[in-house]
């Protein structure tokens with residue numbers, strides 16, 4: 001059993017604008033089960049951050065508990081990290097974000113961590129439009145505790161032991177749309193071509209970017225009859241659109257057949273270059289996004305790709321009019337001006 | 351691309367870079383693992399089977415395996431393959447139970463071997479156990495050829511040579527030393543079923559420039575001089591010595607001269623330093639012994655005063671290359687350079703010569719007066735006469751002589767069994783999973799970052815006083831183990847079974863050197879540009895699967911695979927497996 005990855009890398013690995021290769025974005029060797037979808041998502045995060053020329057120390061990774069929540073140990077080893085208690089990642093992310101708006105916040109959670117124990121926290125992060133990327137690695141089960149059905153398991157999906165799930169599934173994307181999320185997307189761990197540009201767009205988004213990624217649990221939920229297995233998902237995916245993420249001031253090189261293309265400009269000048277596949281769907285129209293999700297669900301399909309995008313909303317800092325400077329860069333005397341100042345404030349309130 | 355045909359033994363063979371590059375295809379990683387396990391005798395025998403002279407080659411091999419070593423492509427230095435071979439030889443135990451011991455039941459066939467160098471000795475070793483009666487002729491007093499007469503004892507102690515020559519001669523070979531064969535006709539007139547010519551390339555090239563004849567007493571042909579030193583006819587040389595030439599013979603001449611009284615020994619070579627024929631390590635060793643190498647010096651004349659050699663003059667040149675990269679040496683126009691000397695050694699090349707082969711025997715010779723020899727069967731145009739070693743295609747090295755002699759022995763055996771010479775026997779290959787447990791392999795898959803370890807040398811003060819004292823000391827066991835651990839086990843192949851693959855990407859994500867890509871198929875040139883890391887090393891193969899469930903294919907660039915086994919460890923369905931590929935070239939009688 002290998003506990004470390006060999007240190008040698010391909011001698012001709014491409015370098016990004018910072019002169020880094022993907023190596024600078026790697027973490028330690030994964031201890032997840034061989035073939036776990038979560039590892040692919042981790043690799044997609046590495047690739048996305050590399051391509052975006054992100055300084056690793058500018059990222060804060062946050063997670064809860066679960067196999068999915070363990071993954072931040074396996075990517076971005078040079079970034080900040082906080083492994084919170086089960087389901088409590090959103091509140092730690094909120095606190096950190098309020099204290100320092102300069103970092104890029106990347107939350108990683110599981111379907112159990114988000115849709116069961118953490119539901120009460122998740123919904124508030126969405127409705128507050130906290131400026132972060134929130135990725136759910138969704139395998140329809142509690143992988144870490146040996147595969148119990150989670151709240152996102154589809155009704156009728158069969159477990160490895162043969163029992164059939166009798167409950168309705170929570171559709172996390174639908175819920176996020178309902179709660180006013182400003183960026184909603186869905187993807188599959190086995191499709192990096194789609195996943196990487198979505199992660200890049202999500203990390204560029206100003207506001208709450210929600211990414212629900214179907215990520216098969218090879219050990220407990222990859223059996224025949226499960227709707228979260230590699231085979232089932234591959235056979236049932238249906239994309240809203242193919243998407244390229246085009247950073248600001250870059251030429252668009254891909255071109256598609258006329259008519260189905262759409263460009264969405266992001267707040268920082270980046271473009272989402274979409275080639276639409278779904279009928280009557282408009283990513284800037286919340287109604288049509290909800291409808292596309294519902295329709296594909298009724299057809300027994302798994303809708304992937306960008307679902308909804310809106311960059312006009314205010315994030316939590318805008319709403320609360322908080323300090324533009326990170327608290328850690330404000331001198332103590334200013335941050336805590338002393339009892340005299342407090343008395344003055346209190347007096348003003350009398 | 352079409353799916354790779356891994357059933358073709360050459361596919362995986364090529365992945366084992368060192369073994370593939372070795373003319374005798376020695377299973378290098380196999381013996382390196384045995385050394386790491388402390389099984390020196392077994393490691394020695396793996397070598398002995400393939401290259402016959404592990405102790406000699408572990409000190410003197412030209413080592414074409416090392417520049418080919420995969421390690422060069424992921425860091426700077428290859429595994430010290432050659433010096434590990436010496437470790438096996440130095441630390442081995444009793445060989446008796448491993449080496450075939452005569453007498454062997456005779457098969458009624460008689461073979462003559464002309465010359466007693468590595469080529470003839472290899473033929474003897476391969477054929478004797480099959481029952482051939484073997485007669486070996488050499489004009490020298492003992493066997494070994496140039497390994498004895500040319501390679502100096504400070505590089506190859508005579509005891510090491512004697513031991514390995516002895517293993518072969520003890521198989522019941524009939525030797526006739528001090529016997530110069532002056533007529534092939536007379537040999538053919540005897541009742542030999544086949545004749546093998548392993549007479550080497552025994553003539554040293556001379557340099558006819560003004561003053562050569564007048565200076566004759568103090569001008570020596572390098573290989574003749576080395577031989578004379580080896581047989582102790584020559585025991586000293588002047589204080590100031592010029593050695594002409596840039597090959598390994600020149601390096602042996604200058605280092606020998608230093609041990610025979612030469613105090614100011616200089617090597618003068620026509621070509622630029624970087625283009626000298628000598629191996630880099632031989633140049634280093636010479637310079638370490640305070641021998642300057644003056645490059646870009648073309649000899650003009652010998653300076654003789656009062657009938658005594660005083661030195662030489664040289665024209666300084668620089669290299670000019672035309673658009674085809676062809677080099678010419680152009681004079682700088684500076685005044686000629688004078689270098690004083692008491693003796694000059696000419697080491698500018700070696701030639702074949704076959705004065706003892708009558709030209710009316712019906713043997714075809716080419717325009718360079720070399721016998722026409724088939725490069726596959728080593729048969730000459732006289733069907734009973736075979737060639738090998740330096741005699742076949744000009745001077746090369748020991749391992750090439752051995753490899754050619756193996757092929758000649760196969761041909762002789764086929765010939766004597768009245769079989770078709772062109773139907774060459776196939777290599778023995780095998781592919782065996784190394785899985786021991788869920789994530790456990792039978793080999794040490796850990797990849798160390800250790801840099802190549804340096805072989806220690808004896809103190810120069812001592813070695814320069816004693817021509818026979820070996821300079822290199824060899825690795826001790828602890829260092830040998832560390833060096834052995836640098837080997838990447840390139841013979842443990844990554845074997846892919848497409849029907850098991852669920853395309854989860856785990857192998858792609860884990861591979862430290864970005865070897866694996868799942869993508870839509872295309873032709874090779876196109877695929878090479880679309881991989882996770884561009885596959886620009888065209889000498890290395892792509893392993894391509896049949897189409898998978900998503901219609902994509904798996905493409906693995908073999909170039910910088912570390913054989914670390916992580917792809918197989920991270921594969922949930924064992925679609926990847928690490929399998930030991932063994933490849934043994936066919937031997938006579940197999």
Ligand SMILES: Cc1cc2nc3c(=O)[nH]c(=O)nc-3n(C[C@H](O)[C@H](O)[C@H](O)COP(=O)(O)OP(=O)(O)OC[C@H]3O[C@@H](n4cnc5c(N)ncnc54)[C@H](O)[C@@H]3O)c2cc1C
Nearest residue numbers: 410465467468469488489495496531549550739740747748
């Ligand atoms: C100075 C020097 C250093 C070298 N160092 C190395 C080295 O470090 N590593 C390496 O790999 N190679 C080295 N070589 C090359 C290597 O020695 C030869 O390539 C190799 O020995 C060739 O083997 P062979 O069996 O073909 O012939 P040889 O070794 O040349 O043997 C031929 C034998 O045939 C005998 N012979 C020739 N004609 C007759 C005849 N008519 N009758 C009877 N006997 C005859 C000769 O006496 C000789 O013993 C070196 C060569 C030289 C000159």
Ligand SMILES: Cc1ncc(C[n+]2csc(CCOP(=O)(O)OP(=O)(O)O)c2C)c(N)n1
Nearest residue numbers: 066067068086110111112113141142143144
């Ligand atoms: C407060 C608390 N309750 C319960 C647990 C047990 N527990 C650990 S992980 C987990 C579910 C994880 O499921 P998910 O978030 O989907 O992660 P996965 O392992 O599937 O990636 C549970 C219930 C816990 N660690 N802490």
Ligand code: SF4
Nearest residue numbers: 033036067143217218
């Ligand atoms: S239990 Fe499932 S989710 Fe957890 S590491 Fe294994 S495969 Fe992945």
Ligand code: SF4
Nearest residue numbers: 368419420837838840
């Ligand atoms: S790493 Fe080992 S097996 Fe691979 S080429 Fe080098 S010596 Fe041979």
Ligand code: SF4
Nearest residue numbers: 861911912914915917
């Ligand atoms: S053995 Fe597998 S994981 Fe290791 S370098 Fe080779 S292809 Fe990559």
Ligand SMILES: [Mg+2]
Nearest residue numbers: 110111139141
């Ligand atoms: Mg889960």
